[in-house]
Structures are given as structure tokens and as C-alpha cells.
Amino acid sequence: MENIMSSKLFTTRQGTVLLGVIAAVIAAIALIVYLSHYRSSVKNSGAAIQVLVAEKLILKDTPGDVIRTNPSYYQTQSIARSNVQTGAFVDPATLAGKVALTDISPGQQLTAADFGPASGLSTQLNPRQRAVVVALGSPQEVGGQIGPGSHVDVWVTSSAQGSNGVSKPTAKLLFQNMSVLTAGTGGGNVTLRASPRQAGQLIYASSNAQIWLVLRPTIGTIEKKPPVISASNVTGS
Numbered sequence: 517m518e519n520i521m522s523s524k525l526f527t528t529r530q531g532t533v534l535l536g537v538i539a540a541v542i543a544a545i546a547l548i549v550y551l552s553h554y555r556s557s558v559k560n561s562g563a564a565i566q567v568l569v570a571e572k573l574i575l576k577d578t579p580g581d582v583i584r585t586n587p588s589y590y591q592t593q594s595i596a597r598s599n600v601q602t603g604a605f606v607d608p609a610t611l612a613g614k615v616a617l618t619d620i621s622p623g624q625q626l627t628a629a630d631f632g633p634a635s636g637l638s639t640q641l642n643p644r645q646r647a648v649v650v651a652l653g654s655p656q657e658v659g660g661q662i663g664p665g666s667h668v669d670v671w672v673t674s675s676a677q678g679s680n681g682v683s684k685p686t687a688k689l690l691f692q693n694m695s696v697l698t699a700g701t702g703g704g705n706v707t708l709r710a711s712p713r714q715a716g717q718l719i720y721a722s723s724n725a726q727i728w729l730v731l732r733p734t735i736g737t738i739e740k741k742p743p744v745i746s747a748s749n750v751t752g753s
Contacts, residue, residue: 564594574620580611603628648715666696674725
């Protein structure tokens with residue numbers, strides 16, 4: 517019975533018309549679905565995305581941490597999705613721990629291809645900072661307990677000649693809360709992050725006096741006026 521009905525559907529005029537109508541409906545549905553997807557893709561391609569764009573020339577080897585913490589280096593711009601470059605950064609935090617691999621011109625999008633992993637001390641310094649090395653013995657660097665990331669106070673001991681011609685040994689707190697970049701174990705070279713002026717003072721102290729580092733606690737302490745310790749402070753005389 518089913519075969520007879522199918523035969524009539526294909527051989528009769530009414531059946532042919534019905535099949536044509538069904539085919540037209542299916543084609544119309546397919547066209548509607550296609551147009552819907554096409555319009556959606558066109559709409560998405562024109563949608564704007566917030567990306568990071570260089571505000572000024574960013575030189576090769578500029579640390580990403582310097583860029584992300586200094587808005588003068590970049591700005592956020594709305595750019596059509598179709599014009600966004602592959603790997604474009606949308607969040608300044610993405611620059612952490614990276615360094616520019618090439619010069620980046622003003623107006624250029626910041627992308628993953630322009631940056632790589634940071635290495636070397638220069639990537640840990642901003643334009644106002646320097647890395648300075650001082651040679652110390654084990655006691656002077658707290659028995660090897662100081663390492664990268666430690667915060668220290670810097671003391672200097674020296675003997676200055678007083679007005680009466682008598683040598684007067686003193687210990688002075690030179691700097692507080694300095695950052696350690698690298699350190700040897702059990703004595704050796706210690707690299708400190710410093711300003712240019714602090715670097716010069718540390719070099720002078722290293723050549724003409726003795727430097728001692730004092731390890732600070734991990735929880736910040738209150739800065740105080742740097743004291744000067746002399747014999748009278750120790751012996752009470």
C-alpha cells in the first residue's frame with residue numbers, strides 16, 4: 517500500500533506539485549539560515565574591541581612592567597574586530613614579566629609577537645633605577661640569608677678623624693628598605709636596586725668603609741630617621 521502511494525506521489529500532477537512545494541520550503545529555510553549566519557559574521561567583524569596601542573615610541577628591551585605601570589607608554593583604543601592584529605593585548609597586566617623584542621612605533625598595536633620573556637637585570641629596572649654591586653663577607657650579608665627579593669637596610673662603618681685628631685669609629689644607617697636583585701651564598705657579591713645617587717654613595721662606601729646589610733621583615737616596617745652610632749652609644753661613656 518505504501519509503495520502504491522509513493523508511486524502515485526511521483527507520477528501524478530498533484531504529487532509533483534507537492535514535491536516542488538516541499539523542495540521550495542526546504543530551500544527557503546536553508547537560505548534564511550545562511551543569511552542569518554552571514555549577517556551575524558558581518559556584524560561580529562565590525563564589532564569594536566578595546567586593545568592596547570603605543571602612545572609613544574617604545575624602544576627595544578623596554579620592560580613590560582615599566583610600560584604597564586606608566587600610562588604614557590600606551591593607550592586603550594576601540595578597533596574594529598576585522599582590524600585587530602593577531603595576539604593584540606587587551607589588558608596591561610599581560611605585559612608583566614615581558615620585554616619589548618623590537619622598537620614599537622606610536623599608534624602600533626601591542627601584540628604578543630612584539631614581546632618575549634624578560635631576562636637580565638636591566639628588565640627589572642625603571643628609567644630612574646640602577647643596579648649596583650657591593651662585595652660583602654658572610655656576616656655582612658646576614659650569613660647568606662639574603663637573596664633575590666629580600667629587602668635590607670644598609671649600614672656603613674668607618675673611622676673618621678675628629679677635630680682633636682683622634683680617630684672616631686662610627687656606624688651609620690645609610691639607606692633603608694633597599695631591594696636585593698641577586699646575592700651570593702655565604703658571602704660574595706650582592707646586587708642592589710638603587711637610584712643613580714645611591715649607587716655612587718654605595719660605591720664610595722664600598723671603597724672607603726665597610727658595608728653591612730641588615731635583613732628587614734617581610735611585613736613592612738616604619739621608616740625612622742637614620743641614626744649614627746658611636747662609641748658613646750655602645751659603651752655609654
